[in-house]
Amino acid sequence: MLLDSLHGRLLILETLVLAGFLGTAGVALYNAFRNSAETAMREKLQGHVYALLAAADEDKDGKMLLPKILPDTRFTNPTSGLYALVVANSGTFRWRSPSLTGQTQKFLKPQPPGAISWHYWNVDERTMLVLNYGIIWEDYQGQGIMYTFAVAADIAPLTNEIQGFRQTLWLWLGGLAGILLIAQGVILNWGLKPLRQVATDLRDIETGAAERLTGQYPKELQGLTGNLNALLNNTRTKQQRYRNSLDDLAHSLKTPLAILRNAPSQPESFQEFFVLVQEQVSxxxxxxxxxxxxxxTVGHGPLARAILIRPLIERLTRSINKVYSDKHKQISLNIAPKTRFFGDEGDLLELLGNLIDNAFKYGKHQIQVSAYPAAKQEIHPGLILKIEDDGPGI
Known part of the structure; x- marks a missing residue:
């Protein structure tokens, strides 16, 4: 399964992030384009109203007169999808564009001067965007006549444009997502190659084809590979020490065993034989x-547990102080709280116990125990121990 693989987990996570990002970007771009297109259409309708107003004139009675040749030729074509209607609010005047021939004229809604209203109008399975704009027109006598200009446009071209943009947008975003996923897969495969190399090198060590990790690893893995090599070296050292100890043990036991093997053939008393056996067994x-x-006695390995020095020495000095309570020694510790020792706690207790016990025996009044790292490195820096007393010395 993909979730069992680090490569698969990263790829799934990056795919989800990429899908979320591109999806959000796609929705934002689509909404921005749609709003821009709708705003542009509304501005065009307002421009048509202003063009009709600019082309309007007065007749001899001072009433509004619109020309036969209109600013936009689509007003003369019944199939253009652009229509105009001008009506006096009092009902005394009515003008329609030639494009409205044979079309319903119910999209006009009278408006007071200066008012603008927008609405959608459905007719003959078409949807129109309608602008109603109210004005006041003064005749020669100075009387104001209120008119409403209505301009309607079929939104099918706008809808087709938006749908075309949406299809193109998602097509491009889908292609971009595919390219990015392929690129991410290649990058992940290249970036995780050192981990696969470590696994391959470890298998070589398991099969005996190699003794240690010898590849060129990035610095992020050098701590891991270094500790693994140190662990392998420490394991081999222990095995060799055990092997040598067994060899030495076998060699050392040869002489006592030979003596015991030859003892029954010697003309000795039972008591002498018993003493001989006891000696050789001992x-x-x-x-x-x-x-x-x-x-x-193997020292500490590369992954030895860290031991806090100060609490251990405090327990040890309290115990020894009880043994030498009659001497009334003053003990001071010069040890930072986070000072650590990497190794076996029993070995450290044995070493410190002997040294501090000698300080209690041979010191006069003051005993000071100091401990600090031998180097500034963070991993296994070493440790310097000082047990000082005010005795006469040796």
Whole structure:
């Protein structure tokens, strides 16, 4: 499954982000274009009203007179989808464009002077956008006559333009999404190549084809590969030490075993034989204990647990202070709270226990324990320990 793969997870996440971004961008662009197209159409209708007003004249009685030759030739074509109607609000005047011949004229809604209204008008399975604009016209006698100019336009061309833009927009965005997904797949494949190389190198180590990770890895993986190599080296060192300890143990036991094997053939008393057996058994036990201690002394590995020094020393000094309570020693600790030791806690306790115990034995009044990193590096910086007392010294 894709979710079982880091490559698959990243690809799914990037696909979702890309789909969300391009989808949002597509909707925003579509809405912006549609609003712009609708605004442009409304401005055109207003321009037609102003053009009719500019072309209007007066007859001999001072009433409005519109010319036979109109500013836009579409007003003369019944199939153009552009219509105009001018009506006096009092009903004494009515003019229509030639394009309205045979068409219904019910889209006009009288408006007071200066008022503008917009509405959609459905007729004969068509949808019209209608502008009604109210004006006042003064005749020769100075009397104001209120007129309403109505201009209607079929929105089918606008709808087709918007639909065409939408199809083109989503086609381009879909193509862009496909190209970006392919590019992201290539980039992810290239970017995750070092991880696959690490996995391949580890398989080589498992099969014995390699002993360590030797590839050229990016700096983000160098900490991981470095620790893995250190762990491998530490494991091999332990195995070699155990092997050497077993060899030494076998070699050391040869002599006691040979003595015990030859003992029954010697003309000795039972008591002497018993003492001999006891001696050799004790010797073999000492040899075994010695080799076990050698095998256990392995130092700390590359992934050793970090131990806070100060709490450990505080517990240790409290315990030792109880043993030497009659000496009334003053103990001071010069240890930062976050100072750490990377290694075995038992080894550290044994070392510190011996040194602090000697300070209690041979010091006079003051004992100071100091601990600080040996280097400034963050990983395994080493540790410097100082146990000082005011005794006479050795």
């Amino acid at each position: 010797r073999m036990d000492a040899i075994i204990q010695h080799q076990l201690r050698r095998a256990a």
